[in-house]
Amino acid sequence: MNYEAVIGLEVHVQIKTHSKVFTRVGAGYGHEPNTLTDPVVLALPGTLPVMNKAALDAIIKAGLLLGCEIAPVCKWDRKQYFYPDSPKNYQISQYDQPICIGGSVEIELPGAARNIMGEHKKIPLARIHLEEDVGKLNHHAADSLVDYNRAGTPLMEIVSDPAMHTAEEAYAYLTSIRHTMIYGGISDCDMEKGQLRCDANISIRPVGETKLGTKVELKNLNSISFVRDGIAHEIKRQLAVVAAGGKLIQETRDYDGQTGTSQSLRSKEMAHDYRYFPDPDLMPVQVDAAWKEKLRAECPELPFDKQRRFLRDYQVPYTITSVLIPERGLSDFFEASAQLAGPGRAQAVGNWIANDFLRELSAAKLPLGASKITPASLAELVGLVEAGTLLNTAAKEVFVAMFATGEAPAAVVARLGLAAVPSDAGELETWCRDSIAANPKALAEFKAGKDGAINAFKGPVMKAGKGKANPKLVDETLRRLLAGA
Amino acid sequence: MTAPLHFQSIAELSEHLAARRISSVELTQAVIARTKAVESRVHAFNSFDEPDALAQAAASDSRRAGGQSCGALDGIPIGLKDVIAVSGQPLTASSKMLANFVSPYNATVTESLQGAGAVLHGRLNCDEFAMGSSTENSAFGPAHNPWDLTRTPGGSSGGSAAALAAGAAIATLGSDTGGSIRQPAALCGLVGLKPTYGLISRFGLIAYASSLDQIGPFARTVEDAAIVLGAIAGHDPRDSTSFKTEIPDYRAELKRRRGPWKLGIPEEYFGAGLDPEVGAAVEKAIAFYKAQGCEIREVSLPHTHYCLDAYYVIATAEASSNLARYDGIRYGHRSREAKDVLDVYQKSRAEGFGDEVKRRIILGTYVLSSGYYDAYYLRAQKVRTLIRQDFLNAYREVDALITPTSPLPAFKLGEKSADPLAMYLCDIYTIGVNLAGLPALSLPCGFTAGGLPIGLQLIGQPFREADLLATAHAYEQAHDWHTKFASL
Amino acid sequence: MAAPSDLNIDRIAELSRLALTAEEKVRFSAQLGSVLGHIEQLSKVDVTGIEPTAHAFPLHNIWAADIARPGLAVADALRNAPAQRENMIVVPKVME
Numbered sequence A: 001m002n003y004e005a006v007i008g009l010e011v012h013v014q015i016k017t018h019s020k021v022f023t024r025v026g027a028g029y030g031h032e033p034n035t036l037t038d039p040v041v042l043a044l045p046g047t048l049p050v051m052n053k054a055a056l057d058a059i060i061k062a063g064l065l066l067g068c069e070i071a072p073v074c075k076w077d078r079k080q081y082f083y084p085d086s087p088k089n090y091q092i093s094q095y096d097q098p099i100c101i102g103g104s105v106e107i108e109l110p111g112a113a114r115n116i117m118g119e120h121k122k123i124p125l126a127r128i129h130l131e132e133d134v135g136k137l138n139h140h141a142a143d144s145l146v147d148y149n150r151a152g153t154p155l156m157e158i159v160s161d162p163a164m165h166t167a168e169e170a171y172a173y174l175t176s177i178r179h180t181m182i183y184g185g186i187s188d189c190d191m192e193k194g195q196l197r198c199d200a201n202i203s204i205r206p207v208g209e210t211k212l213g214t215k216v217e218l219k220n221l222n223s224i225s226f227v228r229d230g231i232a233h234e235i236k237r238q239l240a241v242v243a244a245g246g247k248l249i250q251e252t253r254d255y256d257g258q259t260g261t262s263q264s265l266r267s268k269e270m271a272h273d274y275r276y277f278p279d280p281d282l283m284p285v286q287v288d289a290a291w292k293e294k295l296r297a298e299c300p301e302l303p304f305d306k307q308r309r310f311l312r313d314y315q316v317p318y319t320i321t322s323v324l325i326p327e328r329g330l331s332d333f334f335e336a337s338a339q340l341a342g343p344g345r346a347q348a349v350g351n352w353i354a355n356d357f358l359r360e361l362s363a364a365k366l367p368l369g370a371s372k373i374t375p376a377s378l379a380e381l382v383g384l385v386e387a388g389t390l391l392n393t394a395a396k397e398v399f400v401a402m403f404a405t406g407e408a409p410a411a412v413v414a415r416l417g418l419a420a421v422p423s424d425a426g427e428l429e430t431w432c433r434d435s436i437a438a439n440p441k442a443l444a445e446f447k448a449g450k451d452g453a454i455n456a457f458k459g460p461v462m463k464a465g466k467g468k469a470n471p472k473l474v475d476e477t478l479r480r481l482l483a484g485a
Numbered sequence B: 001m002t003a004p005l006h007f008q009s010i011a012e013l014s015e016h017l018a019a020r021r022i023s024s025v026e027l028t029q030a031v032i033a034r035t036k037a038v039e040s041r042v043h044a045f046n047s048f049d050e051p052d053a054l055a056q057a058a059a060s061d062s063r064r065a066g067g068q069s070c071g072a073l074d075g076i077p078i079g080l081k082d083v084i085a086v087s088g089q090p091l092t093a094s095s096k097m098l099a100n101f102v103s104p105y106n107a108t109v110t111e112s113l114q115g116a117g118a119v120l121h122g123r124l125n126c127d128e129f130a131m132g133s134s135t136e137n138s139a140f141g142p143a144h145n146p147w148d149l150t151r152t153p154g155g156s157s158g159g160s161a162a163a164l165a166a167g168a169a170i171a172t173l174g175s176d177t178g179g180s181i182r183q184p185a186a187l188c189g190l191v192g193l194k195p196t197y198g199l200i201s202r203f204g205l206i207a208y209a210s211s212l213d214q215i216g217p218f219a220r221t222v223e224d225a226a227i228v229l230g231a232i233a234g235h236d237p238r239d240s241t242s243f244k245t246e247i248p249d250y251r252a253e254l255k256r257r258r259g260p261w262k263l264g265i266p267e268e269y270f271g272a273g274l275d276p277e278v279g280a281a282v283e284k285a286i287a288f289y290k291a292q293g294c295e296i297r298e299v300s301l302p303h304t305h306y307c308l309d310a311y312y313v314i315a316t317a318e319a320s321s322n323l324a325r326y327d328g329i330r331y332g333h334r335s336r337e338a339k340d341v342l343d344v345y346q347k348s349r350a351e352g353f354g355d356e357v358k359r360r361i362i363l364g365t366y367v368l369s370s371g372y373y374d375a376y377y378l379r380a381q382k383v384r385t386l387i388r389q390d391f392l393n394a395y396r397e398v399d400a401l402i403t404p405t406s407p408l409p410a411f412k413l414g415e416k417s418a419d420p421l422a423m424y425l426c427d428i429y430t431i432g433v434n435l436a437g438l439p440a441l442s443l444p445c446g447f448t449a450g451g452l453p454i455g456l457q458l459i460g461q462p463f464r465e466a467d468l469l470a471t472a473h474a475y476e477q478a479h480d481w482h483t484k485f486a487s488l
Numbered sequence C: 001m002a003a004p005s006d007l008n009i010d011r012i013a014e015l016s017r018l019a020l021t022a023e024e025k026v027r028f029s030a031q032l033g034s035v036l037g038h039i040e041q042l043s044k045v046d047v048t049g050i051e052p053t054a055h056a057f058p059l060h061n062i063w064a065a066d067i068a069r070p071g072l073a074v075a076d077a078l079r080n081a082p083a084q085r086e087n088m089i090v091v092p093k094v095m096e
């Protein structure tokens, strides 16, 4: 029998806000333990939650970016369970009235080759709701230590339909969510910092069957590649169990990315009964058209839409777009520079960014925003090359200097004497004449119709020009002279 | 003959203070002396901090000396029920769970009173986590009624009532979820006001049932209640259920708002179970209003019969959730027997909570548990809508309602503690008000033959405390119940 | 509506994390049975078409601007902790 896997993902995304979701103490990562608490975070007796407007803005924006319906009214529910990282022993979340309903995530599957765009599809979403994060447990040999800095950080839970079938799809889904959230300024989605977390519900069923099989929840998929590996591993495991005539049990398994294995969480935790009920301490949220439209106006173009536009409007190769698109700042830089550079020069701009610029940034360990190169200076550089004023090899040198000092390209060229020579055609013509005269054999061959013979004249010209002669100009000049010879 | 300082009203004492006839330190010393004299018999306090109170009083005196006095409450000793957070002071909710807890922050009402210059004096005894009607559920032992020490002062804010009735404070704050201010006020011969839900910030009030809890004053007179209410009422951005509404000068309005009012008598509040002496005193009060030209109308609140049931479902459900945080992890009692985390929870909570708290947590957990939510919690919320509607319908005809506050005067300590349901029935006249979110107050309207105070309940319209207080004031001005003090 | 007889005291005690003695289980079951018996009356009310009341005076969009304010000093945050080490709360080892 042929089986297919069915995968649904629950993705938690920390929303980037200054303060927590239900109180105004600061939110952040990497602070000393328990320095980001207040009476509300610690659930001290008598404390009450107050919503953070920015967290609501962010989740509505996320919903708009993913094509969700934004509920006109949503409310807050208490999800009740005891755990030491949960200060109130209930989590304020949204149960039956989430703020975002439906929507989808566009994904791209790997293409046939690195330079070929893969298949795109849309993974439907069930919902997105807002809730609060819990604290962090640090496990030691004899006990556990609790740090509540993370508790109360705004957290979006994005729940997909069980609509994915391969680990690749899940990987692409998570990647797409990541890019979209970064674009929207909603989250930095740094998995190492726990800003993006993923649980997968995985089952297998005979192809053609519509009912879902026994579901296994895979936890702790805490890097984007562990998501792919863990899911692939789990699908394989389930298929093996069934192939061996075994029966799958509904369970939660913990994936260990280091060893590539998973094990059942035989937690002594009692069966859950979350006893959801509306939080009486909070009032509902009503989202009207004006609020939605204000946020819609702040929504950026989605990464895949931008990619399609770059391919169409700038004629840049797919491989370049796949470097530019994931980072909104980089793609914006490209677009600004390409527009300044003018028609036909976008590909060159893209190449500079994808190769030299990223290389220099990473060598200098600088973020894009700290770079001294501007879209205008890069456009100018491309212009000099296109005009023949600057040769490619020299241009590379100019770029490095621009990166280091922030000088305009023309200034670097002048300072380092890197302009293509000659600056007047007379000198070049002399070198060409000399070269033709010095090589009658090649001249004869050329005249006999062997076009390749022209290359024999070029070496001496380049040598005379000390490498700075513009090869295109050299070729043109030689042809003009040869035609008259 | 004037009453001793500790039995005088805020209105009187603030005049003495203003005229420099007394200092706040003198007044506070008098109140503390009285506290020490009666506390062993009344047990109204969980704790009090004499040096702290005297330091506040001294600060008040120096403010006054510098011409910076903040008003009528400046220098007046006010006690707080031990469910209201005061930074640096114990906050126990009369529970073993919080026996050693010290609050690192202030409730909003605490800051309001401090801002008004009040001298915060003492953490007042109450039923554990405000659950009860007799203060017998306090882990630290019951409070006693100053009018008869063998009897309960009522509850849950029994300490707030007993302290004031005993002269151990000039006014106090309590909290009222199902009658916990009004019933003890009635049983101790005091004015007790439960404001409209949302008028007073709940920030810093230990939650029992979030959608019903409200802080309010106990006072010797309606005017004093108006003064304290004015200091604590108003919008608080730290409480999302706090209402933005204009706060009138309640004290000044007492004189401006005069009747005659149209007063409704809900027939359901005068049935079986009402003590005849209480009933008679309330009838006399009704007759007084009628004689003053008020129109008295019979009204019906047909869903009254379901108030207790809706209340016990909603209140316990919310309580079961609100009390989940008392787990022995971050603060509070942690069992020494705990070997693992589950033990920390189960044993700490078993050791830290008393029986009534456990019962309500169990009931609340049950009504929210899988499969029961619709039948209990959701249904109770719908019944709550009907109960609320009853009151709003009545207010189309009348300005306020008159009822007894408690079906019984103060009962003997121990009399009802074995039967939770009998105890719950003490609240039948007060619970509907909480479900509807309305303001209501209890004021003295007489004594039983045995000398126990009787309370009259006036139920007002949302956010119209000024009218409610004025209605009560009119009665009080014509009677002298408030000039009588418990002798002990 | 459910009959009070189906109050599974063990399950409810488990959910509410209360270690009850055998005596308490019997006593609370009986007491709550009578309270639930009273509460049963709610099933007699016709609530068809009636909206639930979650708040006596419903409001909406009650929020604050996202401005971070200082919180508690660590010493104050941990002041009431039953056990602490390295500025964190100590709990018995949590098995995950």
Ligand SMILES: [Mg+2]
Pocket (backbone or CB within 6 Å): A010, A157
């Ligand atoms: Mg979930």
Ligand SMILES: [Zn+2]
Pocket (backbone or CB within 6 Å): A012, A131, A157
């Ligand atoms: Zn979640």
